[in-house]
Amino acid sequence: MASAPGSFDFFAASRAAVKDHELRRKLANASGRHLEHLAEVVADFPPYEAERDRAREIKADAIGRLDELLAQLKERLGAAGCKVFFAANAADARDYVLGVARECGAKRVVKGKSMTSEEIDLNPAFEAAGIEAIETDLGEYIVQLRGERPSHIITPAIHLSKEDIGRLFANKFGIPYTSEPEALTAVARQRLREAFLSAEMGVAGVNFAIAETGTLVMVENEGNGRLCSSMPETFVALMGIEKVIPRLADLSHFLEILARTATGQKLTTYTTLLTGPRRPGELDGPRAMHVVILDNGRRAMLADPVLREALYCLRCGACLNVCPVYRRIGGHAYGATYGGPIGSIVSPSLFGSAAAYLPFASTLCGACRDVCPVKIDIPRILLHLRWKESEGATPIKWPPEIERARSGARAFARLARYPRLIRIAGKIAALVLKPFGRNGYIRKMPPPFSNWTESRDFPKPRP
Amino acid sequence: MNPASHAHPDVPSSEGDLIARFTRELELLHGRAIVANSEAEAAGALAALCRSENVRSVAAGRGITIDVDSFVNPLVQAGIAIEMIRADGVGEAERAAVRERLARCDLGLAEADYGIASTGTLAVAADASRPSSLTLLTPVSVVVLRAERIVPNLVALFEKIGPTGVAARRLTLISGPSRTADIEKRIVMGVHGPRGLHVIVIR
Numbered sequence: 001m002a003s004a005p006g007s008f009d010f011f012a013a014s015r016a017a018v019k020d021h022e023l024r025r026k027l028a029n030a031s032g033r034h035l036e037h038l039a040e041v042v043a044d045f046p047p048y049e050a051e052r053d054r055a056r057e058i059k060a061d062a063i064g065r066l067d068e069l070l071a072q073l074k075e076r077l078g079a080a081g082c083k084v085f086f087a088a089n090a091a092d093a094r095d096y097v098l099g100v101a102r103e104c105g106a107k108r109v110v111k112g113k114s115m116t117s118e119e120i121d122l123n124p125a126f127e128a129a130g131i132e133a134i135e136t137d138l139g140e141y142i143v144q145l146r147g148e149r150p151s152h153i154i155t156p157a158i159h160l161s162k163e164d165i166g167r168l169f170a171n172k173f174g175i176p177y178t179s180e181p182e183a184l185t186a187v188a189r190q191r192l193r194e195a196f197l198s199a200e201m202g203v204a205g206v207n208f209a210i211a212e213t214g215t216l217v218m219v220e221n222e223g224n225g226r227l228c229s230s231m232p233e234t235f236v237a238l239m240g241i242e243k244v245i246p247r248l249a250d251l252s253h254f255l256e257i258l259a260r261t262a263t264g265q266k267l268t269t270y271t272t273l274l275t276g277p278r279r280p281g282e283l284d285g286p287r288a289m290h291v292v293i294l295d296n297g298r299r300a301m302l303a304d305p306v307l308r309e310a311l312y313c314l315r316c317g318a319c320l321n322v323c324p325v326y327r328r329i330g331g332h333a334y335g336a337t338y339g340g341p342i343g344s345i346v347s348p349s350l351f352g353s354a355a356a357y358l359p360f361a362s363t364l365c366g367a368c369r370d371v372c373p374v375k376i377d378i379p380r381i382l383l384h385l386r387w388k389e390s391e392g393a394t395p396i397k398w399p400p401e402i403e404r405a406r407s408g409a410r411a412f413a414r415l416a417r418y419p420r421l422i423r424i425a426g427k428i429a430a431l432v433l434k435p436f437g438r439n440g441y442i443r444k445m446p447p448p449f450s451n452w453t454e455s456r457d458f459p460k461p462r463p
Numbered sequence: 464m465n466p467a468s469h470a471h472p473d474v475p476s477s478e479g480d481l482i483a484r485f486t487r488e489l490e491l492l493h494g495r496a497i498v499a500n501s502e503a504e505a506a507g508a509l510a511a512l513c514r515s516e517n518v519r520s521v522a523a524g525r526g527i528t529i530d531v532d533s534f535v536n537p538l539v540q541a542g543i544a545i546e547m548i549r550a551d552g553v554g555e556a557e558r559a560a561v562r563e564r565l566a567r568c569d570l571g572l573a574e575a576d577y578g579i580a581s582t583g584t585l586a587v588a589a590d591a592s593r594p595s596s597l598t599l600l601t602p603v604s605v606v607v608l609r610a611e612r613i614v615p616n617l618v619a620l621f622e623k624i625g626p627t628g629v630a631a632r633r634l635t636l637i638s639g640p641s642r643t644a645d646i647e648k649r650i651v652m653g654v655h656g657p658r659g660l661h662v663i664v665i666r
Contacts, residue, residue, distance in 0.1 A: 162647050188654070193566070221644070222641055222642070251617075267636065272633070283594035284596050
């Protein structure tokens with residue numbers, strides 16, 4: 001399965017990505033000034049910190065009584081005329097959505113932005129069933145045309161330059177080459193508008209679901225989500241179980257922080273609050289509306305007192321933008337649907353042992369925790385997952401150079417248990433290393449120690 | 464925390480302040496604000512806009528407070544084609560045809576239920592006579608907003624509409640024209656929805 005890392009070689013992929021200077025330039029261009037932008041919008045909105053705390057409190061409360069809220073949500077959605085399906089795993093969700101597509105005779109499906117759809121690998125399933133599934137978020141549309149997956153939660157085509165996209169459109173559509181974003185956007189608008197007006201079914205993700213009213217909330221800038229949920233006769237909304245919030249009054253606390261952290265906007269261009277299918281006489285809205293509520297490993301996260309906090313995530317993508325690892329390797333090198341810090345903490349639960357290496361793909365610098373709008377302690381969860389992995393029955397197969405480093409660390413740990421021994425070892429090492437290095441650091445050492453000095457200086461032990 | 468804590472000094476309270484803040488925020492979002500002193504003046508502003516944007520066809524639905532006919536009649540006289548959504552809405556059989564016609568119009572006219580000053584946002588609820596498409600399908604969107612319907616912020620909006628009100632209709636919050644930043648983070652307007660958003664505030 002493409003969304004699970006499986007046999008994916010993270011080490012090879014990240015090594016290759018680090019050497020890709022063009023990718024680095026694009027990532028720096030796209031996310032380099034994230035913190036400056038955030039600082040500007042926060043300075044303009046004094047209640048920002050209070051809103052973060054309030055949003056976190058609401059999430060903690062909601063996740064703490066998830067079953068109760070999901071039952072209420074199901075009841076209200078039903079009362080509003082929606083069909084509700086609880087999917088235990090990705091296969092259940094895919095089967096249900098395909099069943100709906102067959103039932104309504106869909107030949108063409110327009111899709112709004114949904115990371116959940118990527119998580120359950122919905123597009124290959126549509127393709128296998130002979131149904132054309134078209135991503136309509138501009139970034140998603142571009143990566144779909146390239147046969148790729150999104151490399152960022154918010155800006156899926158962040159790894160592509162406008163020239164890349166210009167060449168893609170010229171090749172795929174047989175139009176004259178242009179790298180002008182305005183012209184490329186106009187081409188996409190025209191093609192996708194036609195798709196919206198002809199598709200039998202729409203699929204989109206959900207940002208919040210209000211238990212009190214049975215209302216689905218979708219935030220976006222482009223308007224494709226509005227079109228997906230209002231043009232086709234059948235609409236399927238996809239959401240993880242963690243998207244439920246108790247009351248309408250809770251919503252503003254999330255909306256006030258989500259766009260600010262995600263893109264530096266006060267609010268996204270469109271926020272849709274949708275309760276049920278269209279009513280008599282209405283032009284817009286589906287005749288049939290389905291809501292798929294996905295578990296797929298989330299309940300296991302709920303059961304783990306440290307990990308459960310990961311379910312607070314709003315999928316704003318800010319932690320990717322500030323992560324020193326993401327900013328050097330980009331989203332694809334993670335080999336999972338969700339890249340970056342948040343991906344590293346949720347993927348092991350969603351995709352199992354195949355993603356077990358991801359919690360190690362971090363420097364634990366804490367920038368993700370600081371920027372997270374709901375203050376998820378990502379470094380703590382990463383350490384927790386590393387500990388779980390080391391205690392687990394099936395250890396990760398590390399590449400030889402990492403295995404060597406790990407053996408070295410283990411040997412050091414054994415030595416460090418004996419204070420007298422380590423003092424003596426330190427004295428010997430200081431003596432041996434005396435002629436080398438400068439200002440207390442050694443820049444270069446021979447193998448196997450070169451593994452260390454390749455990326456950082458070695459502090460000389462003092463006699 | 465209670466809603467009062469949202470009332471930071473930045474949030475205006477008098478009608479004049481609310482209008483000023485709303486229009487300032489809207490223009491930061493690349494929307495355009497026109498302030499009119501009466502419904503007649505607002506209708507005149509729409510007609511002027513149609514001339515300057517070279518509009519040939521306009522889609523409209525029923526207003527909330529305004530008499531849409533008084534906005535549309537001058538346009539008819541100017542030779543502009545009108546696609547008017549009836550008060551009782553759209554029949555099942557005519558849906559596809561109405562949508563095709565609406566999507567081909569140059570400009571969509573709607574009235575907002577509320578405005579939000581702190582973010583320059585319009586809150587538009589749909590019903591049979593006021594489809595959500597009116598603010599979505601046409602390249603230019605014009606929304607009429609009564610100044611007394613501008614609330615300070617999101618909290619005030621949701622308090623005003625309430626859970627029952629929200630659940631009763633599709634509610635869309637609109638903050639500026641449709642936009643994307645998916646190609647090298649360059650902001651481009653009108654990717655799927657309107658590239659131009661004009662709000663006529665009647666005070």
